[in-house]
């Protein structure tokens with residue numbers, strides 16, 4: 001089936017029987033991101049998570065050193 005990216009409006013074709021196609025057929029509101037946008041958004045999210053985790057770990061480490 002043909003799906004349109006919510007962010008950049010590029011049209012991709014995905015396997016009719018894949019999980020995302022089933023979800024998109026059931027709920028038409030659902031966002032679809034093309035590979036490019038998915039990578040961009042995914043990288044941003046991962047970077048943010050990595051920063052958060054790094055902070056968490058360094059805080060814990062500091063506390064441990066004091067104990």
Ligand SMILES: [Zn+2]
Pocket residue numbers: 005006007008009010033034035036037038
């Ligand atoms: Zn896109």
